[in-house]
Amino acid sequence: MNFIKSFSLVIIISLFCNALLYAQIPAPAQPHPVAITGATIHTVTGEIIQEGTIVFENGTITALGTNVDIPDNAEHYDAEGKYVYPGLILSYTNMGLTEIGAVGVTSDFNEYGDINPNVRAEKAFHPESEHIPVGRSHGVAITITSPGGSRISGLSAAMMMDGWTWEGMTLHAPTGLMIDWPTIDNNDDEGRKQIQLIKDAFDDARAYHRARAVSDDHRTDMRWEAMLPVLEKEIPVVVQANDVRSIQDAITWSESEDIRLIILGGRDAHLMIDQLTAKEIPVIITPVLASPARPWQGYDEIYAHAARLHNAGIQIAIAGGYGSANAMRLRHHAATAAGFGLPRDEAIKSITLYPAELFGLSDRVGSLEEGKDATLIITDEELLDLRSNVEQMFIQGRKIDMADKQKNLFERYKEKYRQLSE
Numbered sequence: 296m297n298f299i300k301s302f303s304l305v306i307i308i309s310l311f312c313n314a315l316l317y318a319q320i321p322a323p324a325q326p327h328p329v330a331i332t333g334a335t336i337h338t339v340t341g342e343i344i345q346e347g348t349i350v351f352e353n354g355t356i357t358a359l360g361t362n363v364d365i366p367d368n369a370e371h372y373d374a375e376g377k378y379v380y381p382g383l384i385l386s387y388t389n390m391g392l393t394e395i396g397a398v399g400v401t402s403d404f405n406e407y408g409d410i411n412p413n414v415r416a417e418k419a420f421h422p423e424s425e426h427i428p429v430g431r432s433h434g435v436a437i438t439i440t441s442p443g444g445s446r447i448s449g450l451s452a453a454m455m456m457d458g459w460t461w462e463g464m465t466l467h468a469p470t471g472l473m474i475d476w477p478t479i480d481n482n483d484d485e486g487r488k489q490i491q492l493i494k495d496a497f498d499d500a501r502a503y504h505r506a507r508a509v510s511d512d513h514r515t516d517m518r519w520e521a522m523l524p525v526l527e528k529e530i531p532v533v534v535q536a537n538d539v540r541s542i543q544d545a546i547t548w549s550e551s552e553d554i555r556l557i558i559l560g561g562r563d564a565h566l567m568i569d570q571l572t573a574k575e576i577p578v579i580i581t582p583v584l585a586s587p588a589r590p591w592q593g594y595d596e597i598y599a600h601a602a603r604l605h606n607a608g609i610q611i612a613i614a615g616g617y618g619s620a621n622a623m624r625l626r627h628h629a630a631t632a633a634g635f636g637l638p639r640d641e642a643i644k645s646i647t648l649y650p651a652e653l654f655g656l657s658d659r660v661g662s663l664e665e666g667k668d669a670t671l672i673i674t675d676e677e678l679l680d681l682r683s684n685v686e687q688m689f690i691q692g693r694k695i696d697m698a699d700k701q702k703n704l705f706e707r708y709k710e711k712y713r714q715l716s717e
Contacts, residue, residue: 319428321458325692328352328366331673333375339640339648339662349379351669354692359663372673372687380643380678381662382436382670382688384453385625386579386650387533387559387614390430390438391420391454391461396618405444409489410496413521414449416440417468420461428699430622431456434672434685437466438622439654441473441533446492448473450521451533453656455670457690470654471557472525476536476545490544497552500526531555531653533579537562537588546570557653559614562588565600568607577610577653580645581617583628595635601645602636612653613645630679639679668692 329351336344336359349359350369358364365371394401403419420440430438436456442449450469458464474493479486496518503519504526524530534545537560546567549556558564561578564571571578580601587596604611615621615628625646633642651661659668669692676683688695 319696319698321422321463322690322693322695325352325354325669325694328357328369329372329669329689329692329694330365330369331372331374331379332365333373334377334379334673336379336663337381337643337678338664339381339644340664346375347379349663349671351689351692354669356663356665356667356669358665374673376675377686378674378677378683379663380434380672380674381647381660382672382690383434383625383646384612384650384656384661385430385435385438385614385622385646386612386653387441387581387617388438388619388622389443389617390426390440390619390622391422391424392416392440392442393619394421394424394426404442406442406449409446409492410518411442411445411449412447412472412496412500412519412525413517414442414445415452415469415521416442416450417452417454417461417465420452420454420464422458422460422464424619425700426619426622427456428696429701430619430625431688431695432685432697432699432702433623433626434674434678434688435622435625436670436672436688436690437656437660439470439650441471441617443473443475443617446475446477446489447496448475450530451654453654455690457693457695466659467654467656469521469524469530470656471531471533472522474532474534476534476541478538478541490548494548497522497526525554528553528555530655531557533557533559535559539563539566542567543570546574546576550574561604562597562600564609565603565607568604568609571604572608575610577612577649578604579612579614579650579653580604580628580632582615582621583613583631584615584624598631598635601632601642605637605641610649610653611645612650613642614650626678627681630681633679643678 332348336347350357389404392404440454441451451471452468453466455464455466477486477489500519500522506513536542536545558578564578585597613628629642629646633639648661651657660670670690673687674683
């Protein structure tokens with residue numbers, strides 16, 4: 296038994312040492328103005344600027360257009376024939392909370408117990424995760440990193456994909472309270488008990504804050520302290536619900552609690568169009584690249600889901616899969632939705648502007664406008680063309696190292712077969 300433990304420890308250490316070989320040095324603060332010239336600039340909120348220029352200084356966009364003043368000391372980045380977009384926002388992921396699925400000690404996104412509103416994703420975020428540079432290589436600049444594993448899992452955080460520490464990588468926190476709504480059948484007593492746990496937690500939180508308001512001596516409970524931004528409607532509750540009954544229950548419950556609701560998943564949301572549109576409830580779609588849940592549905596049931604919701608007037612964001620290794624596929628999910636009816640500009644907004652709006656980040660990221668963060672990407676083809684490559688990323692004006700473990704392995708084995716073929 297001791298041998299097995301020792302061997303396992305050696306394997307874990309070896310995996311981490313191997314990961315460190317690919318660790319990158321975070322970019323320093325922007326040292327001087329930068330001017331990207333000659334590009335097709337997709338502002339997302341305005342017109343597409345052909346052969347445009349975007350200037351940023353001290354991490355903030357200062358000018359963009361076809362006729363802008365460029366500071367004398369600016370670094371010029373020639374992007375003729377290329378495209379500039381806002382950095383992509385992955386609106387649901389465990390990025391930074393897990394590393395190797397088969398090695399439990401590298402994962403920290405699930406907590407024990409059913410009610411954990413005080414769990415904060417940013418506190419457990421691992422800045423040196425090897426998934427981060429891979430996601431960056433595919434355009435992901437910001438993630439809404441979310442805990443899971445409980446009925447009330449905790450608070451998500453908007454994390455920038457570059458930095459030395461979790462504090463420096465936190466763009467905004469908290470961004471939402473994560474709830475996994477039970478799926479119940481007609482005679483499912485356990486499911487009803489789970490729903491009651493959620494309701495009791497909100498009742499206890501409200502009672503706690505009423506007591507705190509009249510007595511400074513009341514004992515502090517971090518669980519209920521963490522729920523104050525939710526009760527005051529400063530941040531939304533993100534409820535994972537897919538079937539009609541779960542979505543319906545979540546809507547009814549959110550109205551009784553008078554809280555902001557976002558549906559996560561929403562597989563059957565197209566069957567509840569009237570309620571979702573009337574109450575202006577957005578949906579985060581996870582994923583688009585998936586098979587239909589029921590045998591009688593068409594192969595394109597999930598592919599066309601985003602288009603159906605958009606056409607009905609429901610605000611959507613596309614997140615793809617939850618696992619951090621899936622971040623690299625975010626564009627693929629949006630492109631598939633565009634291929635099955637979602638307008639291309641809406642598909643781009645679903646992974647840029649709309650997640651920023653849902654989580655209170657749109658004053659800083661999600662579009663390219665003067666005064667916003669210079670968090671953007673440069674691609675060699677249009678974003679939703681899956682042949683395109685993200686050539687460069689800037690996060691708050693910092694020029695990001697675009698290398699990653701997968702690129703390094705590609706070059707390694709390309710050289711191997713070149714040598715072996717001589």
